[in-house]
Amino acid sequence: MSQNPASAITAAYRVEQLRFRYRSSSRRAWGESNDWVLNALTFDVMPGEIFGIIGPNGSGKSSLLKVLAKVLRPQTGMVRLFGQELAVMSQAAMARRVALVPQDFHPIFPFTVSEMVLMGRFPHHQDGHILSGFRWERAEDIRLAEEAMIETDVAHLADRSIDKSSAGERQRVLLARALAQNPQVLLLDEPTAFLDLNHQLDICRILSRLNQQRELTVILVSHDLNLASQYCDRLMLLNGGAIVCLGSPQEVIRPPVLEAVYGCDVLVDHHPDTGLPRVTLPGRSTTV
Numbered sequence: 001m002s003q004n005p006a007s008a009i010t011a012a013y014r015v016e017q018l019r020f021r022y023r024s025s026s027r028r029a030w031g032e033s034n035d036w037v038l039n040a041l042t043f044d045v046m047p048g049e050i051f052g053i054i055g056p057n058g059s060g061k062s063s064l065l066k067v068l069a070k071v072l073r074p075q076t077g078m079v080r081l082f083g084q085e086l087a088v089m090s091q092a093a094m095a096r097r098v099a100l101v102p103q104d105f106h107p108i109f110p111f112t113v114s115e116m117v118l119m120g121r122f123p124h125h126q127d128g129h130i131l132s133g134f135r136w137e138r139a140e141d142i143r144l145a146e147e148a149m150i151e152t153d154v155a156h157l158a159d160r161s162i163d164k165s166s167a168g169e170r171q172r173v174l175l176a177r178a179l180a181q182n183p184q185v186l187l188l189d190e191p192t193a194f195l196d197l198n199h200q201l202d203i204c205r206i207l208s209r210l211n212q213q214r215e216l217t218v219i220l221v222s223h224d225l226n227l228a229s230q231y232c233d234r235l236m237l238l239n240g241g242a243i244v245c246l247g248s249p250q251e252v253i254r255p256p257v258l259e260a261v262y263g264c265d266v267l268v269d270h271h272p273d274t275g276l277p278r279v280t281l282p283g284r285s286t287t288v
Helices: 061-068 091-095 113-124 139-151 167-180 197-214 225-231 255-262
Strands: 013-020 038-045 050-054 076-081 098-101 185-189 217-221 234-239 242-247 267-270 277-280
Touching: 013 061, 038 061, 038 242, 050 061, 050 197, 050 225, 061 185, 061 217, 091 098, 098 167, 113 139, 113 167, 139 167, 139 197, 167 185, 167 197, 185 197, 197 217, 197 225, 225 277, 234 255, 242 255, 255 267
Parallel strands: 050 217, 050 234, 098 185, 185 217
Antiparallel strands: 013 038, 013 076, 234 242, 267 277
């Protein structure tokens, strides 16, 4: 076991006193309103962990993920990626280290699956590296894209148009495109939304395998408390843009914590295989 103290490990993300809100057409001065979408968030995400962000609708989960991806910029506070401030990083430099998998994707053009995945290699090209004949990919790019398709089980779909793919297939294609970026951090917004149970398990197993084999840091937003509890090393529960609880699934998935945030009764027991907390709702026979 390493003798280095935990404090000596550089966090994948270090967030300090982060505040963000969307600009409004209101004429009120910034200081006169209290409409922070994210309010004074401070937390770390450590390298190689699966970090889950949970909370009710409107709690700021997706906005936080976009801030971490530098799609949105906070009004105040500091965000560091492996010790470097996001504010001074170019978007291209971000894309070489961080990949974002959105919640929903509607293809505009009928690219093939292989073309979509190969797009993940674009951040690794400088402007001067684009080749003549409108082709920019190198043999290395093609190899990495093919490996990403194999890892996500979409290699057999390589020549299929993305708009002919099912929701589960599209989600795996987006994950393959993100992996082709060869990132250090993977950000996922509701990766199992709109998927049936079998495809949900597929995505979760792929993420777990990638986390273990590549030591990939994974940050995911999820409404599914059980999925988050079973697959995440730590959870951060948000409500109203603030951190309510941050810790292991055992520390966060507790009836008093969840009932205070979600405003309803919940039952929490332990999964028979993992021993991790599992959430269910009271039955109809429960007295109101």
